[in-house]
Amino acid sequence: MSADQFIVGCVQLCPGEDRDANLARVVDGVRSAKDQGAALVALPEYATFLHASGAAMRANADEEASDPSLPKLQKLAIDQKVWLLVGSLALNGPEGRLVNRSYLLSPSGDVVASYDKIHMFDATLKNGRVIRESSAYAPGGRAVVARTPWACIGMSVCYDARFPQLYRALAQGGAEVLAVPAAFTRQTGTLHWKALLQARAIENGAFIIAPATCGEHPGGHQTYGHAMIIDPNGQILAEAGEASEVICAPIDLGQVALARSRIPSLSHDRIFELAHAG
Template sequence: MSDTPKSFRVGLVQMCAGRMVDRNIAAATELIRAAARGGAQYVQTPEMTNILELDRERLLAAIKPEVDDPGVTQFRFLARELGIWLHVGSLALVGERGRPVNRSLLISPEGRIDARYDKIHMFDVDLPGGESYRESASYEPGHEAVVAALPWGQLGMTICYDLRFPHLHRALAKAGARFLAVPAAFTKPTGLAHWHTLLRARAIENQCYVFAAGQGGCHENGRETFGHSLVISPWGEVLAEADVQPAVTFADVELQRLEDVRRQVPSLRHDRPFDVVYAADTPPNEVAS
């Protein structure tokens, strides 16, 4: 008789992080404990769990290398104490080359960091209404896509703006991911327009469960984020959704459901190579009637 788990419980931690690292860590800790009390075996926090800061000088003064970061220490302790897989959606850290990085950490129930992912795609945009963001001015982008092992299957790790790049998620699915993680701090305008649509699309086209913990509400730095943390099935169904306020959102993930979807519509096996060509102008002797 197989001892492979047939399901597991996900807990998504939604926050409204501010500028004070210690307060954010304390708020995250309380919600992670609540997720564990609710039976979650995999707990995910949002992007920028430790600080949400747009001012580069204040950011640099507040963050530390991973080895010295108090949040990393606390979250490793929590994962071990609670016996959970703790996916810290992202932390602002000083990277190995001295520049800030937007880094996601997957921590095992033993308190071991099993995977690291540095956000690849930087949020450099000018939004309607005058909002402007230049993430690349503060953070060094990552260069490696990451698939990590969970007891229930492989997890593809992404962060926020990565959601808009479907080829990244396809590559993760083709590399064996059964779950796609999209911890985020989506702005309210982009969230209203695109959050649900993009997350459902990534789930459907890659036939993966999608777990997306978000920041939500009005932050100290003046930014407003969308919230609405979501768990999406491989068929595109919304299994669980938060509102805007800090909270934990739970969903039970059925592994057979994923296998059924992939068997019914085996599109992951149907990719074909192709070339892109530029069509020539219609020859002069081919005149439309």
């Protein structure tokens, strides 16, 4: 492959409350992606621990310096000689709340970048279940573009997908690949997941890599799965189902340049006023 081409892998998992078991599945998934030629492997949100209860998430969270998962994931990146996108870890944050933090690790195990999820999922599902992420998590306030040997990656997490202005800023800041690791609920996933990801790809002329959790999780939580890799024209290159799976696809950054040259909308933003009439 040329210098602007590489293979990306997305690992789809069904994490629960057994951290060691979750990490073992992560290792298997990363090894599978590496065996398929992936140079960059992406894990979903909450890959190492997931419970529907905010209290359970808090009880199992640590400070970043003492989190048991991150060193093991760093060693995994070293052992497999891959760039590893850690979808997110729930860590102790400010004022008694958690942060939902994503990491990009180099093949030497270094933390190249970290990103705290900005947008909090406060919603009422159609079955009446109320989710108030903001009650347990402190939102981040910084968008992040991280450089790899092939591409600049814009970092995001799950609910961020509903906020196009974030991805616009990432793309205008140089991101050619947009990462959307997620634990999308099954109810919202069936309605919006695919459309949101394709829209973010098309709007920004960027590749989307979206590893996902799937299945049933402790506390009655259900996530949608359907991890996806999407090209800058919104075409799905690879899609998982609703069970644990590893998907891979080639990334050709020439497609980003071509899409953006044909429709250079990233340079066409206009300042405007909002008027109310009638």
